[in-house]
Amino acid sequence: MNTVFIADDELIIRQGLKCIIDWESLGFSIIGEASNGIDALDYIVREQPDLVLMDIRMPGLLGVDVVKNARDKGFEGHFIILSGFTDFKYAQSAIRYGVDFYLTKPIDEDELLEAVQALKDTIEEQSRQTGTWQHYRQKAHGMILLDILTGKADLDRINIEDLHMEADEYQVVIYEKYSHNATQMSYRFADLLKVTNEMNSSYEQITIDDNEILLLKGEFTLHKFQQFLEHYEREQKPQKDSPLDSLFITYGRPVKDLQEVHTSYQEALRLLQRRFFCEHRQHTIGYDQLPKQDEENRFELTPEVLQFYCETLIGYIQAAKRNQMAEMLHELETKLYSCDEDIPRIKLFLTDLYLSIKEKIFHLYHNADIAFPSNAEIIEFINEKYYLYEIVLFFTEQFEMIIRAIGNPSSESVMDDIIHYIEHNYMDNIKLENIAPLFGYNSSYLGKIFTKKVGEGFNVFVDKIRIEHSKELLEGSSLKVYEIAEKVGYRNVDYFHTKFKKYVNQSPAEYRKQMRKSE
Template identity: 50%
Template sequence: MYTVLIADDEKVIREGLSCIINWTDYGFTICGEASNGEETLNLILKKQPNLVLLDINMPKLYGINVIKLARDRGYQGKFIILSGYSDFKYAQSAIKLGVNEYLTKPIDEDELSRSIESIKTTLISEAQNLENIFQYKQKAKNTILHELITESSSLSLNDIQYIHLYADKYQILLYENYSYKFRDVSYDFADILRLTNTSNLFDYFIEDNMNVILLKGDVALKKFNRFLEHYDRIPQKGSPLDSIFIAYGRPVNHIFDISISYKEAAALIKRRFFCKKGQHTLGFPDFPAIETKNIMITREIIEEYAFELADYIQCFNRQKVNDSLIHLENHLYNVRNNISETKLFLADLYLLIKERINRLYSNIQIPFPTNSEIIQLIQSKFYLYEIIQFYSSQFEMIMNALGAYSRNSILEDILYYIEHNFHNHIKLETIAPLFGYNSAYLGKLIHKTVGKNFNSYLDEIRIEHSKKLLSQQELKVYEIAECIGYNNVDYFHKKFKKYVGMSPAEYRKSMKEG
């Protein structure tokens, strides 16, 4: 609906103009009336009506002067001059000041109606033209912003000023939904900014399917910093801020440097996988650490963590398991591999632990997920901390399945570990730290409990297991030596004869004859 101001020093004429036509039918509503020139000028500047019906012969300030002063102060609306004079000089003055119609009193209803209809058509056309210009400028601005952040722009500062991009400082923000589960969140960060800022402080556009905000000027950057001070605390559940994740690059002083800020923000939002639980922002202070990462995941690193964690699980050392997972999380934060590669590493790590535990404890039914379930579950997680939590719960399940609570002392756990790892090249010096002992003290405890030193106890377990393998008639003697942890077959012969009183071959023959 358009607005109209009626200005005439005679009340009866004002009332007549209000009633002579149905303003609503023409899409207008009367926003005020004035009885003198000064009052008219004040109402024009205050209410900015689309149309003014103005008597030219007004007290205090003549009608032509009202129009001139209003134009000088930026008023862009339409005028219909009402005059008792049919004087060409008044018409000339009115035309120069952009008056749309010049009607003489008494006002003819049909003539007034035609004038209003004509002005309405003009207003509609101008509004459409303004919309077209706005859309053109917006399209041009989006193109220019794309060129600026991709460093392909050849624009001048005059071009930048024309589309209102010039400022003393700039900063790029990228944002997306905080929750990966709900894509239809009703809150949008650009809309929140529009409610709290004037439009000239920022621009919103989409680049590479990401929501991008360009902050413009010192005021905008200060407001954003104040926002971050509040946002760094975990937002209230269900609030607009709780639904948004923001990555932001560094501030820059020149429009042609916003690509620096954008590249940082884009790199940071890709690192969201490594964020802590409840973390809603990731900013340029974190970028140098990301930029200089040069550690790569290797097979050796995977195996190292797998063996370490499998050992701690077998030792039922929950503190060491937790410490190792924390170390793993910190290590992965500093790798150069992308998220997909990191997830593959984490899946391989779990599968290696599963394979080792199953091999060592083949007589125990452990409710492991299938390999495909493990891979699928890890691939479905959005954050590293979620995968670490999954590991933690799985490792607790394994320890419970192995029967940690069925034994009464740590020493029983140690003997249990030796019975299942004798085939590895274990030493007292490597076992002791797993259970929190020094090797000398642990050696004394084992001797006191089993009546022999660690090496003799380990040899007896190995020889007993070798006897089972010899009786099966499947493996060669040197293969059996390797299976039970002896690299040297002659050393195995020596140990076997010491504990059994005959050679491995003689023992196998006796078992076959028996």
């Protein structure tokens, strides 16, 4: 529906203009009126009506001056000027400022109807042309954004300001649905940033190869994104059915120049391709978690490496050394994270490793009743898994099954192995539900026997181990408190402060100060 605004200093004239023709049947809706030129100008500039009917002589500001000022302020709508004067000078001024029709009072109904009908046709044609122009502009905008992200844009030939891409800082974020079984995302991540995006001022959005890409723009938007990440870190994992629970997010580094956006995009894309290495319930991963690409960290999947892990793990299985077995699998996870090979190649390596262990154990203990899956089942299982931790969990469950089939270790020795594992891995994201399968238990049962054997709950025991190590670092190093928190396994420094004060009755800074004073 097109919009109409009426301005006349006489109330009876305004009421008559509302009734003289059937505006609704012509596709118009009257949205306001004014009795003086100043109010009329303010309303026109603010509301941008499609059509203005206005008396040429208005108190405060003449109608012609209203037209001129509105045009100067960018108003592109249409005017019909009404006047009781036939002085041609008024008509000349009105036409010069882009008035469509100049009608004299008293208004002839047919003449007004003819003018409105003509303007309706003009507005509809302009709307069609504008829609076509905007379509091609948006398409061109998307192509330019694609070129910027992929590093193909010639920025010297692009008017960055006209495209609203000028900013002091940029960052690329990619998101997709978290659950592979979900048909679609429940929320759009752009909405969770809680920023306005008028004229694409805060971010650009584009879909590339079914990935949803956001180019964040400006210090304020990047700050809002950082706050979002910090909120997620404090929660540790999103609540079920929360907005973030349906999304998986990767992000590249912040960059200062549009020319560097390509780097941020490549990092976010590479992280998306490395989702295989994420932990259970991990919903975000950033550029600082990319593995270092150097010779020192290089890990190749050679036959010799396969043989080493096969023989070592078999030795731990035969000796029922669960802690060493768990640490070896953890080491393998870490090294695979730094591997240059693609995910299918890594899955093939893990398949070969399990089948080699299975074959060796079968020959060593051919009389034992070991419920091995078939080779085809193993191949299918590993190939279909989305995450590395799922495959490692399968390995630990299978190795525990083998240990139980070829021996009968006591629960006391298992508890010693669990404590040993905690003492050597406290700095990781260690949780009861992750530990339990490594030693052949479900988390609920392990929690009960752990409390019974050790005398305190699993989480309390882990916290105490971490706090003791943090005290050593506070006494013997110059590391900052937040660095110590990270080194002992606390991802949030505020949470570390809370735990430290609970067990030591002092803040970390107070403890360090006291220790140095006593020395």
